[in-house]
Amino acid sequence: MPVPGESARVIDKLADLLKEAEARGAAPVETWNPPHCGDIGLAIARDGGWLYRGSPIGRMALVKLFARVLRRDPDERYYLVTPAEKIDIAVEDAPFVAVELEVTGSGRGQVLMFRTNVDDVVRCGAEHPLRFGTGAADDGLKPYVRVRGRLEALVSRSLVYDLVELADLAAEDDAGRAGIWSDGAFFLLPEGSGG
Known part of the structure; x- marks a missing residue:
């Protein structure tokens, strides 16, 4: 000590x-x-x-x-x-929080750009994937985006609603599953979370 x-x-x-x-x-x-x-x-x-x-x-x-x-x-x-x-x-959870989202394009050509609470800017895609965590039942949908290395940012609650809305805009993969496209990568939403 x-x-x-x-x-x-x-x-x-x-x-x-x-x-x-x-x-x-x-x-x-x-x-x-x-x-x-x-x-x-x-x-x-x-x-x-x-x-x-x-x-x-x-x-x-x-x-x-x-x-x-x-x-x-x-x-x-x-x-x-x-x-x-x-x-x-x-x-406690993730080291960073995604606090801002910019969306360009639409459908499969869509690109999501996140800004974290420490001003890292991340272009979501294959190198910076979006994943959906599971937590307590009252936590709801918990998306994370990889920032660098093994470090992730928890997507803030206000941005979660934006992501669900993007999935509700008929964002589907070839199998008809609901999810979110960004920079050519498809991120499947968990069952019952949107789409």
Whole structure:
């Protein structure tokens, strides 16, 4: 367990490392293999809010820096990764939330573009697929879009209604199943969710 003040120094050190790396372009987090440094109390809530020891991190610039070096490993755990450190981060649902949707075209030529709460822009398709999760009965339809690596964004509730409406516009595959087209890929909706 870190001594008081040590975790704050770790966060400041991480921020400094990230600022230095920002000028060099996208962080190659998937290739870094630093030593595991444990848990300092970082978490991402279901609504996409970032927390440090239960308190919201209010500096969006810092959140965006941290989001750039977030990684989900094959063990299904999330980590903030720098060339020198690997720190646990608890994620309640998905690390990002898709908060904006732009639709161009229609039918099989349709393209969906999502913007996340940390301003990643994702063109939904084969490389950034849409999947539909299952949760508690009261959760309803829970779509996710892959952002990068193993990281996904939960599609916000307001955008879920837009997706269902797109499926209701007679979006079907060759077998007549309801779903959503984007960038040449077809994403099948679960039974009873629209179409």
